[in-house]
Each structure stands twice: as structure tokens, then as C-alpha cells.
Amino acid sequence: MTDDPTELGHRIAQRFIVRGARPSVRDLTAQMGVEIVERPEPPPAEPGVRSEYQAEPPRITLYRNPIDSLAAAIHANQRFDMLACNLDDVHIAHELFHHLEFGRRFGPLRPEEVEAAAQGFAERLLGLAFHPDELAELEPEA
Numbered sequence: 067m068t069d070d071p072t073e074l075g076h077r078i079a080q081r082f083i084v085r086g087a088r089p090s091v092r093d094l095t096a097q098m099g100v101e102i103v104e105r106p107e108p109p110p111a112e113p114g115v116r117s118e119y120q121a122e123p124p125r126i127t128l129y130r131n132p133i134d135s136l137a138a139a140i141h142a143n144q145r146f147d148m149l150a151c152n153l154d155d156v157h158i159a160h161e162l163f164h165h166l167e168f169g170r171r172f173g174p175l176r177p178e179e180v181e182a183a184a185q186g187f188a189e190r191l192l193g194l195a196f197h198p199d200e201l202a203e204l205e206p207e208a
């Protein structure tokens with residue numbers, strides 16, 4: 067390992083931020099030829115999963131009900147720092163990193179390093195005031 071994976075995610079995100087201007091995550095995703103689809107619930111084998119990426123064809127799936135449950139948990143916990151963010155964009159940005167990384171373009175990374183880099187990418191691309199890992203700590207009651 068040559069780098070902190072969170073820093074790797076930050077560095078990749080920085081490539082898309084031109085003179086401090088952050089791109090629309092949905093525009094960026096469309097420009098990369100990645101489709102965004104929405105389903106109410108994840109497959110039964112993946113309960114609680116809020117989004118995923120598949121490479122062939124390139125597609126990001128958002129699972130509406132778990133994302134909405136997370137939004138409710140943010141409100142219940144009065145995380146005002148999180149209320150301002152677009153949760154769909156957080157999940158799209160995370161999955162977009164998986165698209166960028168597909169084919170091990172940033173060298174061999176362990177699965178947990180890829181996840182940390184994807185979170186760092188989302189954090190920097192969106193200019194979040196919190197680390198995306200904190201969202202998992204708000205996991206609503208099932």
C-alpha cells in the first residue's frame with residue numbers, strides 16, 4: 067500500500083473540482099456513461115444496502131426505502147451538519163468511485179481500502195461537512 071485510501075479518494079475527487087467549482091454528481095455520472103436507476107428495496111440477500119454499482123453495463127442503483135430511512139434517522143438525531151446534504155448524491159458519488167476504480171485503475175487495493183477511498187471521494191467531491199462513515203452510525207432500527 068502506497069497511500070492512505072481516504073487520501074487517494076480525496077485526490078481523485080480533486081481532479082473533478084476545477085478552480086473550487088464542484089460538478090453536479092449526476093452530470094458527472096452521465097458524462098461517464100453510467101446510468102442511475104432507482105428501486106424501492108435492495109435484493110432480499112442484501113438487506114439494508116442503500117446503493118450499488120455494477121460494471122456491465124455501467125449502472126448505479128439507488129434503493130429508495132433504505133435511503134429514506136437514513137434521512138429519517140438523520141432528522142431524528144438532529145444531525146444538522148448532515149441535513150444540508152443530498153443523500154442521493156452521497157451514494158451516487160460513492161458508487162461513482164467504484165466505476166472509476168473498476169479494473170484496478172489505482173493499483174491493487176484491498177476491498178476495505180476501496181470502500182475507504184470511495185468514502186473519501188464522496189466526502190471531497192461533495193464538500194461534505196462530515197465523514198460519510200458517520201452515516202452508517204445512524205443506521206435506523208430495522
Ligand SMILES: [Zn+2]
Binds near residue numbers: 160180184
Ligand atoms: Zn462501496
